[in-house]
Amino acid sequence: MSAPANGGWETVIGLEIHAQLSTKSKIFSASATEYGAGPNTQANLVDLAYPGVLPVLNAEAVRMAVKFGLAVGAQVAPRSVFARKNYFYPDLPKGYQISQYELPVVAKGHMDIVLDDGTRKRVGITRAHLEEDAGKSLHEGLPKQSGIDLNRAGTPLIEIVSEPDMRSAKEAVAYLKKVHTLVRYLEICDGNMQEGSFRCDANVSVRRVGAEKFGTRAEIKNINSFRFVEKAINYEVARQIDVLESGGKVVQETRLYDPDKGETRSMRSKEEANDYRYFPDPDLLPVEIDAAFVEGVKATLPELPDQKAERFVSTLGLSEYDAGVLTSSKELAAYYEQVAKLLAGGKDATKEQAKLAANWVAGSLAAALNEHNLDITETRIDAARLAGLLNRIADNTISGKIAKDVFEAMWTEGKDADAIIESKGLKQITDTGAIEKAIDEVMAKNPGQLADYRSGKDKLFGFFVGQVMKATGGKANPAQLNDLLKKKLAG
């Protein structure tokens, strides 16, 4: 599928994702990396770039980068080199950032995304390299001054650079989400976008449909939510098309997205861009990675999201869509699998059980979490309780419809399903006599509709179902009601 019709223009997008690696200490020093500590309390002499100090590489950061490389089917470089990227800024204490330039640790990987129409698309990953994060400048509460917090300085990052393979903002978001899911599965990044642990820059250009040459691109910096990525790219695409259609030229520049105004604006042009004067860092030896190390990392790889989703489809019979939703986080998938297993009494779930569990986890539960802005780990209904509710549906104690009310009550009251069914008297009516009695009463009260139905207005069947359900407080077993009503109405 290609991009939405844009008056003959095609959008071309590449992303540079920065993911903070969740190592305990920094990439080149022993300082802690925890977020939220008081300013400069997690910056030692190395982070502060005191005279004479030297960096020492944290092996854990390398291990995590290799893990990522293996998970995206990339090549792990047997030899990679740290380089210095030189520029002056107060939050960059050394006056250079240690990064990787010519020889990155990971190269030539890929990631598959599913488009709206269900087709798959492969997005190339050019490279992923290790580097250190900079500190932060603080302006709030400091009139006429700037504060510098160097707690973040030296936090390990991998920068994941994609090929310019995406053709719409939606594709870019799908890819970004996929990478986000993956790094959390791998437990190499907490994925927290608000705290800046996962952020991205987007390279955006447009060209005439069918053109081979890429248009001139603009780089949009530091976009920190999925929503903003989509908005920023769409704004930028419209801007560039506007420029071109009014006879102008897109200039190569860095632009900043302003989420308040919903627009991008120029930060600096190519001419103003820094000459970073990259050269190999003489304080650090090249990183040599042997096959044994790679094999060791491979052995620690978890089941990856795509593998898990495939298993949900092939062995549990879920739809691709449900499988995608349920594997969007490792925790959600684990929750789902636990519900399904409990529903099956600890055995492998049948396809029916798997489907029931999937409907509820991807449906009501996901909706409730979303509504309250909670993560699956913060759910108010644990897997055992949800399985308890689904058991009552399976054994016909309650109908699916009543179950929704029970679910609501469980969420707000924090009790298990049985207690709520009991206290609210929601147990399903399965006594044939009781249902027949209710049907008789409804038929007696609605002679006109009964006559119409019998003269051929089949659609009135729903009316009768509704009336009986109303009379029984929604507790009549739907299947039984259906059968009995059909017989009675037929006369």
Add this chain to the structure above:
Amino acid sequence: MHTFTLAELAKKLRAKEFSVTELTNSLLGRVAASQPKLNAFITVTESEALARAKTADEAFAAGKAGPLTGLPLAHKDIFCTKGVRTSCGSRMLDNFVSPYDATVVEKLDAAGMVTLGKTNMDEFAMGSSNETSFYGPVRNPWDSKLVPGGSSGGSAAAVAARVAPVATATDTGGSIRQPASLCGVTGIKPTYGRVSRYGMIAFASSLDQGGLISISAEDAAMVLNAMAGFDPRDSTSVDTPVPDYVATLNAPLAGLKIGLIQEFFDKGLSADVEKCIREALSVYEKLGATLIEVKLPSLPLSVPTYYVVAPAECSSNLARFDGVRYGYRCQDPKDLLDLYKRSRGEGFGAEVKRRIMTGTYVLSAGYYDAYYLKAQRVRQLINQDFRRAFGEVDVLMGPTAPDVAFAIGAKSSDPIQMYLNDIYTIGANLAGVPAMSIPCGFARGLPVGLQIAGPHFAEAKLLNVAHAFQKETDWHRRLPDAFAKEML
């Protein structure tokens, strides 16, 4: 007691001929008296020295003294010393009191040595004459109108004047060997990676190496024993065992193959210096060594190569001095750019700025390949030259510097002439091999140094070869008349 070598002082302290406190007091007196004449020190740590001397005396009393306990030394002001100003010879760090000790300082402290103070040096170790120091030039003890060499000029002058028996120093392109040669003392630049660079303020990281300036090779061996070794805080330090450098000092030289670097006996070498070198070589022949002429064809390219690599690294290493966290900050900066420009403009001296600019230029887009990459390739060739030579001979010998000490001011306005003073020393830094300079005579009344280089990690062999010479000669025991008396 100022004329004694470190080895002799160690024996006398053990024999209780005098106490560490007496020795320390005596030398502190010499330090103070020499300052107006030499300007060899930037900071004198008198009270700390006396406190450490007392501790050392207690160790002797308790029978817990090690081989270096109580022996005095001075540190080049490029090594960070906790609680003591560490200026690196620059206005930029004039107000910088280091919050930590360099590994070298930590190790020598742990060995019980007594630090007298911090020695003067060219600003950020950039210079060959000690004239670029913010604290003024150091004077050569042999003639106060002359330079002591650089950048470790303060360390060399202090040892030459017997103000301190030994001093730490650093060598990026000759900064230990050239001043040792010009001051008539012994200097050793170990293999790159043999001594930790942690806490040694970086000039050019791939070339910088810490070492020593001492009276004798034996003294250097004693201190190097405590100073060398792998440091987990320095990724470029090498994890190979440190041999006992003292144990092999007296190994016989019979059969030693000495390579004479042909490229060093060129027209730039003054005739009377060459004469001293040739005479020194004949001493080795008498000791049973064979002299073999060797060629290192890429070596003449070492000066231009060095002046690309070293400034490139320095331009990046010195970026941290920005007036933000420590060091010099200009008055009332009006904005960030002004803070950077004036703090650096006012905090750095002319030679440092020249090298930062050169380095920034050679790393710039469009010039990187032509300069930096090419220089790295030439560096490989020089490395191969050394490797090939050490396939044929055990050590290489030649002059340390083309001439004896020159007058203060004579070359300070001509950077190229100044840079050519390091023409014989830079090769060892580019190849990372160990090299020494030992006194081997006098030309026009001024000391001449013989340079000895060896393969990687051959410090024990170098010290052995130097010690053999010093057993046969007394050049290293000569001291300038002006500093001959105990009380200056």
